[in-house]
Each structure stands twice: as structure tokens, then as C-alpha cells.
Amino acid sequence: MTTPIRFELIKTCRQTGARLGILHTPHGSFETPMFMPVGTLATVKTLSPEELKEMGAGVILSNTYHLWLRPGHDIVEEAGGLHAFMNWDRGILTDSGGFQVFSLSEFRRIEEEGVYFRNHLNGDKLFLSPEKAVEIQNALGADIIMAFDECPPYPATYEYMKQSIERTSRWAERCLKAHRRPNEQGLFGIVQGGEYEELRRQSARDLVSLDFPGYAVGGLSVGEPKEVMNRVLEFTTPLLPADKPRYLMGVGSPDSLIDGAIRGIDMFDCVLPTRIGRNGTVMTSEGRVVIKNAQYARDFSPLDPNCDCYTCRNYTRAYIRHLIKCDETFGIRLTSYHNVYFLIKLMEQVRQAIREDRLADFREEFFECYGFNKP
Numbered sequence: 438m439t440t441p442i443r444f445e446l447i448k449t450c451r452q453t454g455a456r457l458g459i460l461h462t463p464h465g466s467f468e469t470p471m472f473m474p475v476g477t478l479a480t481v482k483t484l485s486p487e488e489l490k491e492m493g494a495g496v497i498l499s500n501t502y503h504l505w506l507r508p509g510h511d512i513v514e515e516a517g518g519l520h521a522f523m524n525w526d527r528g529i530l531t532d533s534g535g536f537q538v539f540s541l542s543e544f545r546r547i548e549e550e551g552v553y554f555r556n557h558l559n560g561d562k563l564f565l566s567p568e569k570a571v572e573i574q575n576a577l578g579a580d581i582i583m584a585f586d587e588c589p590p591y592p593a594t595y596e597y598m599k600q601s602i603e604r605t606s607r608w609a610e611r612c613l614k615a616h617r618r619p620n621e622q623g624l625f626g627i628v629q630g631g632e633y634e635e636l637r638r639q640s641a642r643d644l645v646s647l648d649f650p651g652y653a654v655g656g657l658s659v660g661e662p663k664e665v666m667n668r669v670l671e672f673t674t675p676l677l678p679a680d681k682p683r684y685l686m687g688v689g690s691p692d693s694l695i696d697g698a699i700r701g702i703d704m705f706d707c708v709l710p711t712r713i714g715r716n717g718t719v720m721t722s723e724g725r726v727v728i729k730n731a732q733y734a735r736d737f738s739p740l741d742p743n744c745d746c747y748t749c750r751n752y753t754r755a756y757i758r759h760l761i762k763c764d765e766t767f768g769i770r771l772t773s774y775h776n777v778y779f780l781i782k783l784m785e786q787v788r789q790a791i792r793e794d795r796l797a798d799f800r801e802e803f804f805e806c807y808g809f810n811k812p
């Protein structure tokens with residue numbers, strides 16, 4: 438079977454072990470480590486495909502659960518798939534809906550066959566199974582689709598986690614069997630196991646034996662301390678094939694992106710840049726700026742003096758503060774544009790540091806400048 442997703446390992450950073458790679462997809466090839474902007478409802482909120490392209494976005498995410506409910510995967514399929522529907526001709530990854538079921542719907546019942554829960558919009562009873570999640574993603578047509586898994590809450594007992602990962606492995610096999618378009622869409626397995634090394638090993642062993650074209654590390658960025666995430670990555674990524682892409686779901690903040698790349702992660706996604714952008718918080722090379730603060734009322738400097746994005750080249754903190762205070766839509770467009778640009782450019786700097794075998798030095802400099810604590 439010709440897999441549509443291929444990971445090309447270019448080099449490994451001598452200082453940290455981080456990887457520089459190229460992710461080849463049916464909609465283009467993109468360097469890794471990469472940050473993938475999230476476009477839950479088939480749009481990266483407030484930004485156009487042209488703006489995403491000009492800032493260098495390669496792969497963006499859309500959300501199976503949400504698109505299943507609205508507009509319905511049948512309408513997207515009729516449009517010719519997500520790329521045609523949203524006029525995006527680069528890479529698209531869809532998640533499988535599992536996470537939303539666990540995070541959006543308080544009522545739910547998990548059975549072997551799948552999950553029973555309620556539509557978060559109107560309370561209707563719903564059912565998602567590995568087969569249904571793959572059917573929806575086959576209709577949406579993303580280049581990378583995700584297995585249907587359970588992302589247990591943090592913390593979870595060893596006993597609960599063990600039976601959960603064993604079911605997630607059985608679900609992963611059912612996803613592979615249900616996948617109708619393996620030559621056009623790469624199905625990634627999701628490793629679970631919480632903070633338990635033995636369970637991460639068991640989950641990774643099960644999934645690697647099924648030979649997926651790529652693997653995600655799931656069950657993280659769910660409220661655990663950063664040290665726990667880093668420790669889990671340290672003993673999980675080495676269990677995954679070096680010639681396959683590794684995707685850390687739901688991450689993240691600038692420091693977590695750097696620390697994840699150092700621990701062998703190639704792909705990241707997070708709603709952070711557009712979500713905090715909508716309430717007027719921006720990431721800058723000197724730390725976070727909450728633009729509504731009175732201190733910026735007469736500050737005619739750019740959001741970030743070291744940024745060359747459209748927002749920072751053309752508008753001042755005072756002006757953007759004014760727009761946000763007045764609830765002017767253009768304001769959140771400017772903050773969202775800058776935040777997505779910031780993370781995409783951060784990954785460019787990470788890739789350059791890997792080329793120069795100095796990612797640990799870069800981490801030091803960035804943390805110093807950004808104001809993160811050292812360890």
C-alpha cells in the first residue's frame with residue numbers, strides 16, 4: 438500500500454536529539470518540527486487562507502465532531518471535501534472527535550462498541566464509534582486522520598488507565614479496518630497510558646505493531662504539570678519508530694513547543710494563539726502582553742518590537758488596545774494574526790537551531806527573554 442504520508446528525517450540536533458524533518462503529504466511537503474493552527478469549524482478563526490499561507494502555515498487542523506454536527510460531513514463531501522470547501526490547498530489534519538466527546542459532553546457512557554453522549558448544542562443523544570469516526574473523516578477528506586481513542590481525564594488510576602488503553606488499542610485496529618481511503622489519507626494511531634511508563638510501553642507496542650503511517654502522543658496537555666508532560670515524553674517518544682512522524686496533541690505554549698521538540702516531537706497543534714488572541718492577550722518575544730491593560734493606552738510601539746508580521750509592521754499597541762476595548766472585530770484579527778505568526782516563526786527558529794546543533798542554547802536564550810523559569 439502506498440502511504441500518502443511520508444516522514445523524511447533530515448538530521449538530529451547534536452545538542453538535544455531534536456529532529457529536523459520533512460512531512461510529505463498529498464497537499465505538499467512541510468518542514469518539521471511544525472506548529473499546526475487549529476481551524477475547528479473549517480476556519481482558523483478570523484484568518485483567511487491567504488493570510489495563513491503568507492505566514493507559512495503548512496498543515497491546519499479541523500474538528501471531526503464539530504463538522505459532523507455542523508454543517509454535516511455529507512455537505513463537506515458534496516463540496517468536494519474540506520480542501521475545496523474551505524479553499525485551503527495545503528495540508529489538513531482532522532482529529533477523530535474523541536476528545537470533544539470527553540471534554541464537551543458531561544453526560545457520556547463508554548462501551549466497547551463506542552461512546553454514547555449528548556450533542557452539546559441541542560442535547561440530542563449521539564453515538565460515536567471507531568467506524569463512525571473514520572467514516573466521517575473519510576468524507577471530510579483530510580490528508581491526516583486520527584484514530585478514535587479515549588483520552589482519560591488527568592489524573593486516572595493505573596487500573597482505569599490499563600483497561601482504557603487496551604480498549605483504545607482494540608479501537609485503533611477497528612479504525613484501520615474501517616478506513617476506506619488509506620492511499621489518500623494517512624491514519625495516525627494515538628498512544629495513551631497517562632503518566633504510567635508501563636502502560637505507555639504497552640500502548641506504543643500495540644499501536645506500532647499495527648504499523649500506522651504516523652503516531653500521536655495523546656493524553657497530555659490535560660491539566661498535568663509540565664514536568665509530568667516532559668517526563669512522559671522522555672520515555673514515550675523513543676518507543677515510536679524514528680522514521681514516522683510524532684504528533685503531540687493540544688500543545689501548546691512557546692516553552693512546551695520547544696521542550697516537546699527537544700524530546701523528539703515533530704508536530705504540534707493548539708487553539709492557544711487564536712483563543713487568547715480573541716481576549717486580547719498576545720505572545721511576544723518578551724512574554725505575554727494583555728493589551729487591554731491601561732499601561733498600553735499611549736504606547737505607540739508595536740505589539741512585539743522583534744516581530745515583522747503584518748500586525749507589528751502597521752499597528753500600535755494603543756490602536757489595538759482601542760479596538761479590543763471597543764469590541765471591534767479588526768482588533769481580534771490583528772491579535773490572532775500576530776499570535777499564529779509568532780508560533781509559526783518560533784518553529785522556524787527551532788528548526789534553524791536544530792540545523793546549527795544549538796537548540797539547548799536557543800532554549801536558554803528564549804526562556805531568558807520570554808521570562809520563563811530556567812529548569
Ligand SMILES: CCNc1nc2cc3[nH]c(NC)nc3cc2c(=O)[nH]1
Nearest residue numbers: 532533536583588655656657658687
Ligand atoms: C483525535 C482525538 N483524540 C485525542 N485528542 C486529543 C486532543 C487533545 N487536546 C489536548 N490539550 C488541549 N490534549 C489532547 C489529547 C487528545 C487525545 O489524547 N486524544
